[in-house]
Amino acid sequence: MDNREEVREFLTSRRAKITPEQAGLPAGPRRRVPGLRRSEVAALADVSVEYYAKLERGNLAGVSPAVLEAVARALQLDDAERAHLLHLAQAADGTDTLTRPRRRATRTWTPHRSLQWVLDAVTTGPAFVRNGRMDLLATNQLARAFYTDVYADPHNQENLARFQFLDPAARRFHPDWDLAADIAVAVLRTEAGRNPHDKDLHDLVGELSTRSDAFRTRWGAHNVRHHGTGTKRFHHHAVGDLTLAYEGLEMAAEPGLTLTVYTAEPASPSDEGLRLLATWAATQAIPQHG
Secondary structure: OOOHHHHHHHHHHHHHHOOOOOOOOOOOOOOOOOOOOHHHHHHHHOOOHHHHHHHHOOOOOOOOHHHHHHHHHHOOOOHHHHHHHHHHHHHHHOOOOOOOOOOOOHHHOOOOHHHHHHHHHOOOOOEEEEOOOOEEEEEOHHHHHHOHHHHHOHHHOOEHHHHHHHOOHHHHHOOOHHHHHHHHHHHHHHHHHHOOOOHHHHHHHHHHHHHOHHHHHHHOOOOOOOOOEEEEEEEEOOOEEEEEEEEEEEOOOOOOOEEEEEEOOOOOHHHHHHHHHHHHHHHOOOOOOO
């Protein structure tokens, strides 16, 4: 797998983010590069400048875990960035063959009946399954109502990233649009490192890069993240403002898929909003997924 450009841009972008002061080094006069110099990263990682330069040119094939850990430590990578670097190295030398998610035709995959039963059993919050490309693959009724804007336009193709960057309704749905956009791109960038052989993902990134300046700029930043838990703000056209906590669970039975549940603080205005959403959903002709 020739991912040298991806490796080069990722390492360069991480090096540019670390100041000498953050690394415990003197800044010195007349610095011509943002962040650390290659020689400084090499010294912090205890490798030769020539060897680190080879890594930053994109050649991670055959690099030992100890060296990868040393580079990650020198660049002060967080857990998501460390995992991304490891995935890039595995892709570079082909050792990701057994660990990458199985290829899956998005539109032909259907959830097991028991999975749909689990989703349907969640009646007080939106619950859904997505893949790393942010395709909505299975939902409960409240998730269908929650994402009614996504489903309203067939051009979104039931994809949250496409909705985020190409559908004007996303600006209303996400009051913190810039933050939501950052998260969406980081999720896709993480998936690209974890599963670099996904043609559908490459096609999605190409489409969004061509049609959205906001996406293209963020994609070039090479930011990655683990997206497991947190709180988000939404504005639903039928029930108004919602502040929801979410939990994302990796599905052991379906590698590469995530089950996410949104919920509100009990007795809060958002809790009442979800109750109103459930009532609204029951009065609408919202088709079931699939």
